Structure formats: structure tokens, C-alpha cells
Amino acid sequence: MFTLEKRPNPSRFWTVATPVLAVVLTMIAGGIMFAMLGKDPVAAIRTIFWDPLFDPQFASYSRPQLLVKAGPLILIAIGLSLGFRAGIWNIGAEGQYIMGAIFGAAVGLAFYPDEHWFILPLMVLAGAFGGWLWAMIPAILRTRFRTNEILVSLLLVYVAQSILSSMALGALRNPEGGGFPGSRNLSQYPAAANLELVAGTGMHWGVVAAFMAVIAAYVLLQRHILGFHIRLAGQAPRAARFAGVNPDRLVLLCFGVSGALAGLAGLFEVAGPAGQISIDFASGYGFTAIIVAFLGRLNPIGILLAGLLMALTYIGGELAQFMLGLPSAAIQAFQGMLLFFLLAVDLLTNYRIRWAFGRAAG
Amino acid sequence: MTRPVLLTVEGLTKAYPGVVANSDVSFSIGAGEVHALLGENGAGKSTLVKMIYGLVKPDAGTMTLRGAPYAPPKPGVARAQGVAMVFQHFSLFDALDVAENVALGMEHPPKMGALAERIRAVSLEYGLPLDPVRLVGDLSAGERQRVEIIRCLLQDPKLLIMDEPTSVLTPQEVDILFQTLRKLASEGTAILYISHKLEEIRSLCDAATILRRGRVVATCTPRDKTARDLAEMMVGTVLTPPARSEKPKGRVLLEVTRLSVRSPSAFGTALKDISFSVHRGEILGIAGVAGNGQDELLLALSGELRSPGGSVKIDGEDMGDRGPNDRRRAGLVAAPEERLGHAAAPDMSLTENALLSGAERRGLVSGGFIDWAGTRAFAEEVVAAYDVRTPGVGVAARALSGGNLQKFVVGRELSQDPAVVVVNQPTWGVDASAAAAIRQALIDRAMNGAAVVVISQDLDELLEIADRFAALNGGRLSAPRPTQGLTVDQIGLMMGGAHGMEVAHHGA
Numbered sequence: 007m008f009t010l011e012k013r014p015n016p017s018r019f020w021t022v023a024t025p026v027l028a029v030v031l032t033m034i035a036g037g038i039m040f041a042m043l044g045k046d047p048v049a050a051i052r053t054i055f056w057d058p059l060f061d062p063q064f065a066s067y068s069r070p071q072l073l074v075k076a077g078p079l080i081l082i083a084i085g086l087s088l089g090f091r092a093g094i095w096n097i098g099a100e101g102q103y104i105m106g107a108i109f110g111a112a113v114g115l116a117f118y119p120d121e122h123w124f125i126l127p128l129m130v131l132a133g134a135f136g137g138w139l140w141a142m143i144p145a146i147l148r149t150r151f152r153t154n155e156i157l158v159s160l161l162l163v164y165v166a167q168s169i170l171s172s173m174a175l176g177a178l179r180n181p182e183g184g185g186f187p188g189s190r191n192l193s194q195y196p197a198a199a200n201l202e203l204v205a206g207t208g209m210h211w212g213v214v215a216a217f218m219a220v221i222a223a224y225v226l227l228q229r230h231i232l233g234f235h236i237r238l239a240g241q242a243p244r245a246a247r248f249a250g251v252n253p254d255r256l257v258l259l260c261f262g263v264s265g266a267l268a269g270l271a272g273l274f275e276v277a278g279p280a281g282q283i284s285i286d287f288a289s290g291y292g293f294t295a296i297i298v299a300f301l302g303r304l305n306p307i308g309i310l311l312a313g314l315l316m317a318l319t320y321i322g323g324e325l326a327q328f329m330l331g332l333p334s335a336a337i338q339a340f341q342g343m344l345l346f347f348l349l350a351v352d353l354l355t356n357y358r359i360r361w362a363f364g365r366a367a368g
Numbered sequence: 369m370t371r372p373v374l375l376t377v378e379g380l381t382k383a384y385p386g387v388v389a390n391s392d393v394s395f396s397i398g399a400g401e402v403h404a405l406l407g408e409n410g411a412g413k414s415t416l417v418k419m420i421y422g423l424v425k426p427d428a429g430t431m432t433l434r435g436a437p438y439a440p441p442k443p444g445v446a447r448a449q450g451v452a453m454v455f456q457h458f459s460l461f462d463a464l465d466v467a468e469n470v471a472l473g474m475e476h477p478p479k480m481g482a483l484a485e486r487i488r489a490v491s492l493e494y495g496l497p498l499d500p501v502r503l504v505g506d507l508s509a510g511e512r513q514r515v516e517i518i519r520c521l522l523q524d525p526k527l528l529i530m531d532e533p534t535s536v537l538t539p540q541e542v543d544i545l546f547q548t549l550r551k552l553a554s555e556g557t558a559i560l561y562i563s564h565k566l567e568e569i570r571s572l573c574d575a576a577t578i579l580r581r582g583r584v585v586a587t588c589t590p591r592d593k594t595a596r597d598l599a600e601m602m603v604g605t606v607l608t609p610p611a612r613s614e615k616p617k618g619r620v621l622l623e624v625t626r627l628s629v630r631s632p633s634a635f636g637t638a639l640k641d642i643s644f645s646v647h648r649g650e651i652l653g654i655a656g657v658a659g660n661g662q663d664e665l666l667l668a669l670s671g672e673l674r675s676p677g678g679s680v681k682i683d684g685e686d687m688g689d690r691g692p693n694d695r696r697r698a699g700l701v702a703a704p705e706e707r708l709g710h711a712a713a714p715d716m717s718l719t720e721n722a723l724l725s726g727a728e729r730r731g732l733v734s735g736g737f738i739d740w741a742g743t744r745a746f747a748e749e750v751v752a753a754y755d756v757r758t759p760g761v762g763v764a765a766r767a768l769s770g771g772n773l774q775k776f777v778v779g780r781e782l783s784q785d786p787a788v789v790v791v792n793q794p795t796w797g798v799d800a801s802a803a804a805a806i807r808q809a810l811i812d813r814a815m816n817g818a819a820v821v822v823i824s825q826d827l828d829e830l831l832e833i834a835d836r837f838a839a840l841n842g843g844r845l846s847a848p849r850p851t852q853g854l855t856v857d858q859i860g861l862m863m864g865g866a867h868g869m870e871v872a873h874h875g876a
Binding site for chain 2: 014015016229230231232234237238241242244245247248249250252
């Protein structure tokens with residue numbers, strides 16, 4: 007038998023080592039699962055983790071996809087992580103992402119077909135504003151009426167999705183689209199397009215914004231009193247009040263930042279990789295980002311790596327589906343294992359495992 | 369003595385990683401004996417009784433109950449064999465009534481109506497009147513303790529363990545409790561009484577076992593010893609009371625006028641119409657049984673609870689509707705009772721915890737950015753000046769012992785050159801030498817010109833250091849009186865007497 011013993015201090019070694027251990031365990035358990043499905047486990051793991059980046063045949067397509075997919079995940083997850091650290095639960099980033107895209111796209115489309123240098127910057131502002139506005143609804147309801155922000159922010163996702171459909175079919179529909187739903191393609195409108203900055207890398211403004219958010223969040227949490235208050239509020243709410251933190255102001259701030267960043271992610275997506283407001287624009291980035299935030303243990307650098315890893319399993323998973331004929335459920339189970347093992351081995355950071363033989367050991 | 373031996377403990381040893389809680393502890397209790405376990409915090413009293421109650425398994429040693437080997441694997445077995453325990457911290461549910469709370473602790477609870485009848489009967493028999501249908505949330509601390517005691521008495525115990533039972537009681541309530549315990553003892557129930565209050569032990573107990581650092585250092589008959597003898601056996605050194613010199617008082621630094629605020633928690637106590645003022649160089653002691661508004665008063669003074677403008681003035685400046693950091697700027701520092709989670713964040717390092725309340729007055733933040741080097745230096749300064757035992761300022765607050773963390777918390781506040789100091793339970797759960805150091809530091813601060821408010825449930829502490837004395841009772845504050853010449857009876861009445869619990873003990 008073994009017992010768990012709380013460490014007096016969280017282990018620094020395990021904080022860094024657990025994600026690596028979790029990936030290794032996922033590869034082993036996933037490999038066993040793939041073998042049971044009758045596939046070569048080594049080939050499957052290699053297809054997921056290696057081929058998207060280094061296979062001469064696929065890498066030219068897959069490698070840029072890595073940043074395209076990781077960018078919005080990281081940008082949204084950074085914003086969410088601030089709130090999560092403070093015990094403020096914004097589960098509705100998907101809705102803020104959608105609203106950011108709608109606001110930003112609407113500004114861009116309003117100028118069509120004029121060419122001005124300020125159109126894209128204005129769209130960026132509008133996107134952030136749209137996400138911020140949508141996030142303010144649960145935030146203000148919570149601070150004013152003590153509603154549950156988890157529920158309100160989540161339900162607003164479905165409202166946002168309905169607005170998205172209505173926009174794609176109505177106000178923002180392409181007048182020259184022959185009646186098909188969906189807006190004009192912004193990526194083909196040069197003044198509004200968020201194009202690849204360096205050919206073949208997948209790097210667009212959204213990815214740049216994600217990297218900047220990582221750095222800003224890191225500085226905020228390490229060096230700024232606001233970041234200290236965020237951490238304090240999450241760990242010891244009463245101590246935070248003692249330190250002079252106003253809990254309501256913190257809710258507004260965390261929701262505002264995470265909403266604005268999610269809105270930005272939506273704008274960069276609609277003006278770039280997606281290109282247009284369409285019924286199926288929402289692709290779940292806002293929800294996956296919650297996983298990314300926790301995979302990265304709410305640490306900016308961790309989120310950067312987790313976002314890249316998550317993107318890799320998506321791209322690699324797709325590749326494995328059509329190369330090896332793995333069922334998509336197996337890929338999802340594989341991704342689930344990754345989260346499972348990460349959370350499970352997280353225990354080692356705060357606890358020490360003691361193997362006790364009978365009563366004598368200790 | 370001729371009493372038959374009830375429980376014998378031989379060579380009990382229990383080690384936790386890094387600390388030996390009990391080492392080769394032996395003693396025995398006779399039926400009907402009131403036996404004291406005396407020792408400082410951390411001397412191993414709690415571990416010892418937890419082993420007797422089956423909560424902790426000893427590493428070595430044996431116990432014998434009524435001549436038979438006794439090794440309870442869990443409290444349920446201990447209870448079945450007639451061992452009951454009243455804990456220092458009550459395990460009651462505020463939202464349930466007395467009978468429901470009692471039923472929750474029973475293996476096979478009878479019907480509610482029958483149980484209520486039995487509670488009523490037993491409580492009257494032992495002079496502890498208690499209404500079974502009242503909500504626990506509405507009871508005073510003394511009445512809550514009665515619920516715990518009656519819960520034990522319903523099991524007809526042969527051995528009753530009481531862990532620091534009087535820390536939540538007024539002097540009058542202590543008298544009632546002692547009469548009950550003497551009655552139980554006269555009926556043959558043995559009582560194992562844990563305390564570090566020496567006068568109580570001298571008046572109540574037949575025998576005492578004194579623990580120091582997990583070992584039995586002495587056994588004695590407490591009545592034959594002076595309190596000072598007992599204290600020195602307990603601590604192992606000669607104690608010196610805190611020193612202070614008289615000094616004329618200066619201007620008013622803290623003025624509270626008709627302060628009324630609601631409690632932030634559902635079963636808290638609202639403050640009602642509180643007025644007092646504290647002068648430069650003065651210590652005001654505020655006594656009261658737990659739950660009479662102490663927490664709320666600290667929050668209202670620290671700024672965590674806002675009040676109408678004009679109700680709190682710091683050095684003449686109106687601060688009623690201002691938050692904690694405005695008040696810190698005005699010169700007020702505060703140290704709440706709860707160390708882990710309120711005064712300090714458990715998982716943060718001492719450096720980060722130094723920033724928590726020191727940022728404002730020590731100028732550790734400029735333009736929003738934290739001066740970590742300065743913060744670390746501040747934390748190191750506190751650790752050095754207040755003799756905080758820690759491997760370094762990088763360790764998490766939760767890794768420190770209670771006494772060391774308390775020295776850090778109090779030291780952190782006192783190192784900010786404050787004009788007004790407010791502390792709640794400054795020495796709760798702190799060993800005697802650390803407590804003496806903290807009291808001396810508070811006195812020194814007052815000598816250096818601060819106005820100090822000490823909220824405490826330890827009357828001896830207040831009488832030792834306070835110039836003036838007041839008591840909180842049901843959210844109201846009695847008029848402050850000079851400490852000199854106050855009698856224990858007067859203090860007890862200021863604290864609310866026996867909270868309407870006098871009744872019974874006819875013929876006792």
C-alpha cells in the first residue's frame with residue numbers, strides 16, 4: 007500500500023517534470039489502445055507527433071497549420087488563465103470569440119470595397135470590443151446580482167451562436183453571394199485581410215498577438231501588483247480582501263481581459279484562416295482553450311507549450327485518421343488521455359508518495 | 369488513592385515526519401478521577417488523546433482499559449467502549465437544530481422526538497440546560513459546547529476527554545462547566561482534561577501529567593503546586609513577565625463613533641453602536657467569548673468591512689468608508705486572527721506574504737510594478753527582528769509552525785511604523801515563549817507612540833498588557849475601564865455573565 011503525504015512546499019522539479027511524464031504516459035497508454043485496435047502503435051504515435059512537423063510529404067502543409075491552430079487557442083487560454091487563477095470562471099470564451107469576429111467583420115465589411123490603412127487596426131479594436139462587451143454581461147450580472155458567472159457565460163455562447171447564424175443569413179450576408187449564407191470573404195479584401203506574414207509558417211497577426219499576450223501575462227503575473235492580487239484572490243480570497251483587493255473589480259477586470267482576448271482571436275480568425283462569417287464559423291476554440299489553460303497549469307509559458315501540443319494532436323490526429331484509418335473516437339480518447347494523465351500526475355507536485363509496508367514503515 | 373484504575377497508557381510513541389509527537393508516554397487514570405494533561409502548544413497533548421480516542425494509531429506502546437487490552441482502530445470503537453471526546457473546535461452544523469446535530473454523531477439514532485426528550489433530561493440532570501429544537505447557528509459558544517458535551521453524555525461514557533474546553537467560555541460559564549464535570553466525576557466517570565490554564569487545573573484536577581516536547585516530564589497533584597511551579601515545569605525555563613514603563617498618554621489616534629455594521633457571514637454577529645477611542649501610547653484590551661463580534665470588529669477596523677463615513681477616524685482622518693489600503697496609508701495596520709487564509713496566503717512564500725500587507729507602507733510597489741528585492745529584504749528583516757524560525761523567506765507560509773507564522777504576521781504589521789495597531793488573538797495557539805515575545809512587541813509599539821487595540825479571548829493576556837479594558841458581547845462593546853483594579857467577576861459581567869445559562873446546579 008502507499009500513502010500520500012502533503013509536501014510542505016510544492017516541488018519545483020515535479021512542476022516542470024509532470025507535463026513531460028504525462029505525455030510519455032499518454033504515448034504508452036495510447037499506444038496500447040492503438041495496438042488493441044489492430045494498428046501499429048509506433049506508427050500511430052509517430053504519425054501524430056512526428057509526421058506533421060517532419061514528414062517530407064505532409065510537413066509543408068501541416069507545419070503552418072500548427073501556428074494557425076495554436077494561435078487562437080493560446081490567445082484565448084491566456085485570458086482565461088488570469089480569471090481561473092483568481093477563481094473567476096469564464097466558460098463562455100467561445101461566445102466572446104464569436105462576438106469578436108462579428109464586430110470586427112462588420113467594421114471591415116462596412117468599409118468594403120475602400121482601401122485605407124486603418125481598416126484592419128479598426129477591426130482589431132472592434133473585435134476586442136465585441137468580446138469585451140459580451141464578457142461584461144456575466145461579469146456585471148455577477149457583481150450586481152450575484153448570479154453564477156459559469157452558467158451565464160456558458161449560456162451566452164448559445165445566444166452568440168444564434169446571433170452568428172442570423173448574421174450569416176441576414177445583415178452580414180454577401181450581397182453578391184447568390185443567396186448563399188455567409189459574408190464576403192475578408193481574406194480576399196486586402197485592407198481587411200489578416201494574411202500570413204511569413205510565407206509557409208502560418209504566422210499571422212493573431213499568432214503575433216498570442217505571443218505578445220504570453221509575454222504580457224508573464225510580466226503581469228511575475229512583476230505586477232495586479233498579477234499578485236489575481237494569484238492571491240485565487241489562493242486565499244480572504245487574504246486578498248485583507249490586502250485591499252476589491253473582488254468585484256477583479257471580476258470585471260478578468261472577464262474584460264479574457265473577453266477582449268477571445269474577441270481578438272475571433273477577429274483574427276475571421277479575417278484570416280476562416281475568411282468569412284459563416285454559420286459554421288464557431289469551431290470550438292473557446293472551449294478547447296479551457297483545456298489548454300489547464301494543461302499549461304495556468305502558467306503563460308505552460309499555455310504556450312500546451313497550445314502548441316494541443317494543436318499538434320489535432321493536426322496529427324487528422325493525419326492519423328486518413329493515413330492509418332484510425333477512428334476519430336480513438337483520436338479523441340487519445341486527447342482525453344493526455345488531459346487525464348496531466349491532471350493525475352499533477353498530484354506529485356503537491357504530494358509525495360510513500361510506500362508503506364505494513365505498519366512499520368514511515 | 370484507592371480508585372480502581374480505568375485506563376493505563378504505557379510507552380506510547382508516535383512520530384510524524386520530522387517530529388516526534390509522543391515519545392514513551394505512560395500514565396494512568398482512575399475511575400472518577402479528573403486528570404489534567406498539561407503542556408504548551410506542540411507538547412503532544414492532542415496527539416496523545418487522539419491515540420486514546422482511536423483517531424491516530426500509535427507507532428509503539430500499549431493501552432489497557434478496565435484491565436483489558438485496548439487499541440481502538442477508529443473512534444467508533446473507542447466510543448463503544450465508553451471513551452468520549454469533546455473537541456476544541458466544534459463539529460456542529462449551524463443550519464441544523466440541537467437534536468439533529470446530536471443524532472448526526474450517533475451510530476443508531478433513536479426517533480427525533482425520543483432523542484429530544486433524552487437531551488432535555490440529560491441536560492437538566494447535569495446542570496446544562498439546552499433546548500433541543502434550537503438552531504445551532506443561534507447558540508452562543510458556551511451553548512454549542514454543551515451540545516458537544518451532551519452528545520458525549522448520551523453515550524454514558526466511562527472516560528470523557530476534553531480538549532481546552534474553557535477557551536470559549538466566560539468565567540461564569542467556566543464555573544457551570546466545572547460543577548458539571550465534578551458531578552460526573554463523583555458518579556465515577558474519569559475525565560481527561562487538556563489545558564494550559566493553570567489556575568483551572570489547580571481548582572479542578574486531582575492529578576496532572578505534564579508533557580514537554582512529547583515526553584512526560586513530571587506528574588504531580590496540582591493543588592499542591594503554585595501556578596508558577598506548574599508553568600515552569602511546562603515550559604522548562606523560568607518565565608519573566610513582560611516589562612513596561614508608565615508614560616503619559618498622548619492624543620487620540622483611533623476614534624470609533626457609533627459604529628454599526630452587518631456581518632458578512634450568515635451566522636456572524638453584527639456590530640451594534642460601538643464607540644471607543646485609543647490614545648497614543650495606550651493599549652486597549654477587548655475581551656469577549658468567541659463569536660461575539662471580534663472578527664467583525666477587526667474587519668471593520670482594517671477596512672475589509674466598510675462603514676458609514678465618520679464612524680472610524682484614524683489620527684483625525686475620516687476613514688469609515690475607505691478600504692484597507694487607504695487605512696494603511698493613514699497609519700493603521702491589522703493582524704487578523706486566522707493566520708492561514710486571512711492574515712497570510714498558505715501556499716505563498718514569506719516574501720509574497722510580506723508584500724500582501726506591506727506593499728503600501730513600505731513602498732514596495734512603484735507604478736504597479738513590484739520591487740521583489742525590496743520585498744525580500746523586508747521579509748528577511750521581519751524574520752530576523754521577530755525571531756521567526758524558518759529555513760528562508762522562500763518557503764511557503766503553510767510550512768511554518770503556528771507560532772512562527774504568528775510571529776511573522778505580527779512582526780510584519782509592527783515593522784511598518786504604524787500609528788494604530790489592531791490585532792485579534794495575537795497569541796492564539798502560540799507557545800509560551802513566542803507569546804511572551806509577541807506581547808512584549810505590542811507593548812514596545814505602544815511605548816513608541818502607537819495606539820494599540822488587542823482583541824483576545826485570553827483574559828490573562830489582556831490583564832497583563834492592556835491599560836484599559838472593554839468586552840464585546842453580542843456585537844456591543846462595554847464602556848472601556850482602566851484595567852487596574854478590575855476583578856474577575858466584573859470582567860465576567862462585562863463579557864455577558866453566563867449568557868443566560870446560569871440555571872440548574874441546585875444543591876451543587
